[in-house]
Amino acid sequence: MKFCPRCGSIMSIDRVRKVLKCPRCGYEEAASGASLVLSTTIVHTEKEKIAVVEKSAGVPPNATLLRGHVTCPKCGHNEVYAWQMQTRAADEPPTTFYKCAKCGYMWREY
Numbered sequence: 765m766k767f768c769p770r771c772g773s774i775m776s777i778d779r780v781r782k783v784l785k786c787p788r789c790g791y792e793e794a795a796s797g798a799s800l801v802l803s804t805t806i807v808h809t810e811k812e813k814i815a816v817v818e819k820s821a822g823v824p825p826n827a828t829l830l831r832g833h834v835t836c837p838k839c840g841h842n843e844v845y846a847w848q849m850q851t852r853a854a855d856e857p858p859t860t861f862y863k864c865a866k867c868g869y870m871w872r873e874y
């Protein structure tokens with residue numbers, strides 16, 4: 765978000781002309797690449813989101829360590845990190861991801 769240097773209003777982005785424009789006084793300036801990217805909502809498909817999760821080896825900070833509730837299908841260890849992520853439409857239930865605390869195997873459950 766950027767404020768107009770003339771009147772202090774919030775500038776809006778004209779994506780077609782790639783300029784920031786003040787809706788109040790009409791001040792314009794060239795939009796930098798970064799501000800265009802930041803304001804663009806990047807919509808990932810479910811597959812892309814899961815690919816991102818599976819590529820990142822780390823466990824997110826909101827993950828909880830489950831002891832004895834879930835068993836790793838690979839090594840049979842029963843300490844597993846679990847976390848949820850909204851991978852589909854907002855009105856659908858989130859996907860639960862699991863990661864084995866021992867061997868690092870990751871899987872998901874709907």
Ligand SMILES: [Zn+2]
Pocket residue numbers: 768769770771772773786787788789790791
């Ligand atoms: Zn202005």
Ligand SMILES: [Zn+2]
Pocket residue numbers: 836837838839840841864865866867868869
């Ligand atoms: Zn395991």
